[in-house]
Amino acid sequence: VRKENSALEPSSLAILYRAYIDCLNRQDWANLGNYVDDEVRHNGRRLALSGYREMLVGDFEQIPDLRFVIERLASDPPLIAARLLFNCSPKQSFLDLPVNGSRVAFAENVFYEFKGAKIASVRSVIDKAAIEASLA
């Protein structure tokens, strides 16, 4: 029996992850299922692929200039860890903060656990303190 999680080398998993981020930045929702598992979990919640897509579509509705930029990437299959940088203008509130169109810059440090070639679990932390500081 082939061990599913050992299918990808670190460099291949990193390339796959960068393709996933490109898919998000293109808002190419028809292809999201190429990268995200049907039973995906996000911060402990069972979103499934449909709920994960809804979350992302909602993010782009609330933040029209949303763009994912990878600053750091550690690939250690079946894990990817990324530090993502954002520089964007949420239209209304964001993380319960009254952003209301202001430009905010912040990071997200996030772990992905892959099942084969698809993201099965995401554990994300957004730097809310940095957003608060930029609004102060």
Added chain:
Amino acid sequence: VRKENSALEPSSLAILYRAYIDCLNRQDWANLGNYVDDEVRHNGRRLALSGYREMLVGDFEQIPDLRFVIERLASDPPLIAARLLFNCSPKQSFLDLPVNGSRVAFAENVFYEFKGAKIASVRSVIDKAAIEASLA
């Protein structure tokens, strides 16, 4: 010329990082310099080893039951990414939140860049929203 950052294999860097976390949990400040570079930076600030040690000593003063627990670890030299879990009772305020001795559970997703065998740069994000939720 030997490329300094390629000195360690992923498994060796992970072992080294776990020894660093053990050093923190022992509050073994005399040995911190075995793991942390003299010129270490933390979230963009030049703390140097002395400032980094002062930050940690202060953390344990404010949070006497502080303990670092590794939940996830990705080793991709010269980077380590870790998801750390905390379950502790800060005595007073923490991240500007009025914790005042309440027990709070939260994660920190953190990247470390090693220079040789020592931590030279740290980029940390603490899940402040989770602490707010546990105080609500």
